[in-house]
Amino acid sequence: xxxxxxxxxxxxxxxxxxxxxxxxxxxxxxxxxxxxxxxxxxxxxxxxxxxxxxxxxxxxxxxxxxxxxxxxxxxxxxxxxxxxxxxxxxxxxxxxxxxxxxxxxxxxxxxxxxxxxxxxxxxxxxxxxxxxxxxxxxxxxxxxxxxxxxxxxxxxxxxxxxxxxxxxxxxxxxxxxxxxxxxxxxxxxxxxxxxxxxxxxxxxxxxxxxxxxxxxxxxxxxxxxxxxxxxxxxxxxxxxxxxxxxxxxxxxxxxxxxxxxxxxxxxxxxxxxxxxxxxxxxxxxxxxxxxxxxxxxxxxxxxxxxxxxxxxxxxxxxxxxx
Numbered sequence: 001x002x003x004x005x006x007x008x009x010x011x012x013x014x015x016x017x018x019x020x021x022x023x024x025x026x027x028x029x030x031x032x033x034x035x036x037x038x039x040x041x042x043x044x045x046x047x048x049x050x051x052x053x054x055x056x057x058x059x060x061x062x063x064x065x066x067x068x069x070x071x072x073x074x075x076x077x078x079x080x081x082x083x084x085x086x087x088x089x090x091x092x093x094x095x096x097x098x099x100x101x102x103x104x105x106x107x108x109x110x111x112x113x114x115x116x117x118x119x120x121x122x123x124x125x126x127x128x129x130x131x132x133x134x135x136x137x138x139x140x141x142x143x144x145x146x147x148x149x150x151x152x153x154x155x156x157x158x159x160x161x162x163x164x165x166x167x168x169x170x171x172x173x174x175x176x177x178x179x180x181x182x183x184x185x186x187x188x189x190x191x192x193x194x195x196x197x198x199x200x201x202x203x204x205x206x207x208x209x210x211x212x213x214x215x216x217x218x219x220x221x222x223x224x225x226x227x228x229x230x231x232x233x234x235x236x237x238x239x240x241x242x243x244x245x246x247x248x249x250x251x252x253x254x255x256x257x258x259x260x261x262x263x264x265x266x267x268x269x270x271x272x273x274x275x276x277x278x279x280x281x282x283x284x285x286x287x288x289x290x291x292x293x294x295x296x297x298x299x300x301x302x303x304x305x306x307x308x309x310x311x312x313x314x315x316x317x318x319x320x321x322x
Contacts, residue, residue: 009025009026009318011024014123015117015120017119020081023135024078039062039134042133045306046129047303052172054296059085062082062134063083080134088294096118101277136307136312143316146186146188152181155180155181156178168299176275176298182264184265189316193320205315206218208311208315212308214267216267217265220261222249223264242258267300272294273296274293
């Protein structure tokens with residue numbers, strides 16, 4: 001479905017090459033100061049421009065359609081849209097017959113019997129993360145006093161930022177792509193955020209984060225490394241103010257424990273690559289070589305820290321609004 005949350009409910013709509021993409025937020029209390037300029041910083045963090053990101057650039061100006069009057073939220077559903085301006089639908093014509101390896105083209109066409117909008121990935125596209133970032137801005141406003149930070153910590157398998165430019169240049173030269181890992185940290189959370197059993201803070205965050213296109217994994221604290229550790233190594237002893245280390249990533253039993261909430265998210269390499277690939281043509285019923293045209297990120301993970309941060313804020317506002 002296209003909606004997430006119970007108390008802070010977020011619904012996204014639109015397709016990558018349709019007229020607009022947008023978001024409706026229900027559960028936003030009245031009286032919160034809000035204007036279009038509030039979204040500028042986080043929208044800029046998501047925008048292309050860094051080395052290895054797409055050449056598709058949009059103004060990405062938010063238009064508030066409902067839920068704000070005289071610079072304050074009204075308590076009614078808050079609706080924000082963004083126009084899609086820099087589109088090239090002709091770049092996607094071939095994918096109806098020859099779906100891109102690693103992409104949603106094939107499964108979406110089967111599920112929706114070919115009625116889906118395939119241009120730019122349609123409703124499955126990374127373009128839909130723009131309204132998610134907008135919802136994250138609102139959620140962070142509501143979470144006053146709780147601090148968020150996020151950054152790319154690995155690219156192409158390397159944790160050394162000095163090597164990233166070289167890795168990106170080499171992948172671009174080869175017509176290929178790279179993945180990456182984003183770390184998000186949330187501080188000043190109260191103890192006990194999360195609801196047993198299904199709505200533990202980790203369960204809810206994982207649910208939301210996996211809605212971001214291209215996510216392949218999530219871990220908290222020591223994460224998968226904990227499986228190779230001893231209990232004496234992984235356990236977090238308690239002091240007067242809570243845990244004195246943070247192997248658990250700020251969570252015990254699905255509830256926040258007062259330490260910083262730390263999660264890392266793995267993103268796959270961009271599926272749309274210029275490098276020739278052998279795949280199936282469903283019109284000719286024969287294998288053929290596919291070379292993908294268009295404007296695609298070499299490493300879209302570079303644009304994802306603010307998206308992960310937005311998802312974390314949406315989840316935490318939903319849980320804290322209980």
